Amino acid sequence: MRLGIVGSGAIAQGLAHAAHEAHDIVVWARRPDSAVRARVELEDRAEVSTELEAVMDADIVVEAIAEDAQAKCQLHSRLGELLPAETLLCTTTSSLSVAEIAEASGRPDRFAGVHFFNPVDKMKLVELAFPDQASDETRRRFHQLCEELGKTAVDVPDLAGFVVNRLLFPYLFEAVRLAESTGLEPEAVDTCMKLGAGHPMGPLALLDFVGLDVAEAIGESIGAEVPDRLRALVADGRLGKKSGAGFYDYG
Numbered sequence: 001m002r003l004g005i006v007g008s009g010a011i012a013q014g015l016a017h018a019a020h021e022a023h024d025i026v027v028w029a030r031r032p033d034s035a036v037r038a039r040v041e042l043e044d045r046a047e048v049s050t051e052l053e054a055v056m057d058a059d060i061v062v063e064a065i066a067e068d069a070q071a072k073c074q075l076h077s078r079l080g081e082l083l084p085a086e087t088l089l090c091t092t093t094s095s096l097s098v099a100e101i102a103e104a105s106g107r108p109d110r111f112a113g114v115h116f117f118n119p120v121d122k123m124k125l126v127e128l129a130f131p132d133q134a135s136d137e138t139r140r141r142f143h144q145l146c147e148e149l150g151k152t153a154v155d156v157p158d159l160a161g162f163v164v165n166r167l168l169f170p171y172l173f174e175a176v177r178l179a180e181s182t183g184l185e186p187e188a189v190d191t192c193m194k195l196g197a198g199h200p201m202g203p204l205a206l207l208d209f210v211g212l213d214v215a216e217a218i219g220e221s222i223g224a225e226v227p228d229r230l231r232a233l234v235a236d237g238r239l240g241k242k243s244g245a246g247f248y249d250y251g
Contacts, residue, residue, distance in 0.1 A: 004058030014120030095221035175203035
């Protein structure tokens with residue numbers, strides 16, 4: 001099966017790494033510099049192109065661009081017109097309406113929300129959310145894709161944040177508020193949750209890993225109260241590990 005991946009960020013590249021042994025992969029990158037980075041990272045695991053037409057012969061196309069509803073809808077509108085009628089489409093959103101993006105694609109019967117977790121090669125769960133119009137065959141094929149990738153798929157409702165992020169981010173934000181109100185250092189909060197609750201990563205380190213700007217956007221999408229401290233860090237350009245600083249410094 002040929003898998004098209006539209007996007008070249010962490011989730012897109014992680015999916016290519018996870019899928020390349022069982023699938024023929026083509027990755028679309030929006031900019032030439034992004035394509036160069038993807039080729040270096042992926043080596044011979046995938047074909048990389050800046051031409052959207054490169055995914056036209058894929059059996060399933062996975063969109064994995066930034067969490068921006070307008071950008072996703074515009075891209076899926078293009079894909080819906082470009083791709084053959086039988087091609088299945090999906091979005092990796094975790095906080096936007098799958099039904100809305102599916103409608104923009106013009107093929108809601110052949111559409112899914114497929115939420116992979118970062119890092120894709122290590123995280124076993126995939127949350128699957130389908131628009132009401134999705135056919136039984138569409139549902140079967142996306143479950144099959146998850147099995148081929150060695151993932152455990154769980155059908156979830158089309159709600160902002162699905163299950164994991166809807167429950168996770170209020171907890172992460174409460175950790176930020178606790179640290180600020182008590183003066184606890186991030187290391188103290190994280191150590192307590194790792195050793196006391198058995199979490200593999202503390203909440204503040206996890207926010208840095210996710211990206212504070214991404215966390216802010218998810219919080220707004222699910223209607224959670226985003227802490228002022230987190231917003232201030234984003235405004236200062238401290239976006240977490242990817243920028244070299246967040247709650248922690250990574251210099």
